[in-house]
Amino acid sequence: xxxxxxxxxxxxxxxxRAQGGDPLAYEALLVEATALVRAFVRRRLREVDGVEDVVQxxxxxxxxxxxxxxxxxxxRPWMYAIARHRLLDFVAKRRRRSENEVLGDERWExxxxxxxxxxxxxxLFVQRALALLSQKQREIIRLLKLEGWSVAEIxxxxxxxxxxxxxxxxxxxxxxxxxxxxxxxxx
Amino acid sequence: MTNDELVRKLVRELRPVRRLRGFEWRALAxxxxxxxxxxxxxxxxxxxxxxxxxxxxxxxxxxxxxxxALLVASARSAFRLSVPGLERAGSTRALPLLGLGxxxxxVIVDPSGRVAGSASAPSFLLPGSPCAWKTxxxxxxxxxxxxxxxxxxxxxxxxxxxxxxxxxxGALAMLGTQVVCRNDSLRHVLVFHVGAVLAAAAVGMVAGRxxxxxxxxxxxxxx
Numbered sequence: 001x002x003x004x005x006x007x008x009x010x011x012x013x014x015x016x017r018a019q020g021g022d023p024l025a026y027e028a029l030l031v032e033a034t035a036l037v038r039a040f041v042r043r044r045l046r047e048v049d050g051v052e053d054v055v056q057x058x059x060x061x062x063x064x065x066x067x068x069x070x071x072x073x074x075x076r077p078w079m080y081a082i083a084r085h086r087l088l089d090f091v092a093k094r095r096r097r098s099e100n101e102v103l104g105d106e107r108w109e110x111x112x113x114x115x116x117x118x119x120x121x122x123x124l125f126v127q128r129a130l131a132l133l134s135q136k137q138r139e140i141i142r143l144l145k146l147e148g149w150s151v152a153e154i155x156x157x158x159x160x161x162x163x164x165x166x167x168x169x170x171x172x173x174x175x176x177x178x179x180x181x182x183x184x185x186x187x
Numbered sequence: 188m189t190n191d192e193l194v195r196k197l198v199r200e201l202r203p204v205r206r207l208r209g210f211e212w213r214a215l216a217x218x219x220x221x222x223x224x225x226x227x228x229x230x231x232x233x234x235x236x237x238x239x240x241x242x243x244x245x246x247x248x249x250x251x252x253x254x255x256a257l258l259v260a261s262a263r264s265a266f267r268l269s270v271p272g273l274e275r276a277g278s279t280r281a282l283p284l285l286g287l288g289x290x291x292x293x294v295i296v297d298p299s300g301r302v303a304g305s306a307s308a309p310s311f312l313l314p315g316s317p318c319a320w321k322t323x324x325x326x327x328x329x330x331x332x333x334x335x336x337x338x339x340x341x342x343x344x345x346x347x348x349x350x351x352x353x354x355x356x357g358a359l360a361m362l363g364t365q366v367v368c369r370n371d372s373l374r375h376v377l378v379f380h381v382g383a384v385l386a387a388a389a390v391g392m393v394a395g396r397x398x399x400x401x402x403x404x405x406x407x408x409x410x
Contacts, residue, residue, distance in 0.1 A: 018201065019203065019204050019206055020203050021201060021202060021203035023198050023199075023201050026198050026201050027194060027195075027198045030197060034190050034194065052190065055190060056188070056193055059190070059193055059194070059197065060193075060197075061341075063200070064341075064401070065271065065340075065341035066204055067204035067205060067206055067207050068207045068269075068270055068271060068340050068341045069206075069271075070206070070207075070209065070270070071206075074272075077272035078270075078271045078272035079271075079272075081271035081272040081273075081274065081275070081343060085271075085343040085344075
């Protein structure tokens with residue numbers, strides 16, 4: 001007997017019960033689906049940081065669209081179709097973000113070139129902001145913004161892909177922005 | 188939010204759901220509504236006076252059959268694309284496009300011996316040409332109904348789904364237009380019949396991306 005089809009029948013039965021409102025079956029299904037989707041995404045996405053994001057987006061879509069599953073059909077093609085599209089959305093979003101970031105970096109460089117004498121080292125504010133980040137984010141932002149390395153050079157130095165370097169830097173900027181902006185909102 | 192927390196949250200939110208019917212059934216239900224609308228509008232507008240004679244012409248019937256095939260293939264594809272896991276079959280996209288090509292070929296090759304523009308034909312470029320309004324009226328309700336039904340499902344290729352939904356609605360409108368429009372000149376048919384269906388398909392692709400897009404709520408991982 002084909003273990004794959006046995007597994008599929010099991011998932012299909014769990015989803016049938018979940019559609020009827022059985023929470024135990026649903027929990028078992030989602031746990032199994034998490035592992036399957038994670039393996040599916042890992043095979044297709046180089047960026048480790050993004051895998052769990054896609055897994056969670058897929059789980060949310062499975063939850064929202066569970067009424068579209070027909071228990072007479074295989075479960076896995078249904079689930080993987082959702083996962084594939086959430087993955088494509090993620091990649092498209094990341095590409096747009098990278099493009100914006102490159103533009104942002106160019107503006108930064110322009111502004112820096114126009115600025116009066118270069119500071120000899122990071123200001124106290126910058127040092128404090130960098131201290132809020134993880135070591136990886138801090139190192140990448142320091143090389144990018146303070147030492148003027150290119151994304152390609154950082155990727156070669158750290159062994160990360162260029163996309164991962166951009167994403168790490170972007171998350172660092174977001175973290176700084178959140179931490180810096182929050183007190184103003186709280187007032 | 189970790190995966191475990193998300194799973195627990197989704198399990199807490201679980202409610203029984205009414206399972207969506209098969210795509211063939213939903214396509215049939217849509218077709219029933221759409222044909223009802225077409226019958227109502229064509230009855231209200233009045234059939235062309237020479238309809239009994241036209242019904243005896245092979246070219247007229249062949250064009251009708253091509254439109255019907257286009258309608259069936261497009262509606263089937265739109266509803267099929269709205270179910271995850273069924274969208275990958277090549278025929279889902281190919282069949283309606285082949286149907287569209289066959290109908291356009293039939294119009295252009297013109298087996299009925301249509302002329303480029305007959306003297307009695309109304310000026311086809313007048314703004315507010317009656318045929319354009321008839322087409323819009325015929326397309327509108329079936330397209331709205333299709334979008335409403337498709338949103339109940341989970342279209343993943345929203346653009347294609349919208350395109351096929353409007354292609355099906357456009358083909359239905361052209362079946363109705365065949366009955367009410369007495370202008371057989373080739374220019375008119377190309378602009379107001381073929382052009383209308385192509386425009387509907389383009390609108391459908393854009394509308395699909397806008398109105399059929401359903402994104403899950405943003406996750407708060409890492410927060």
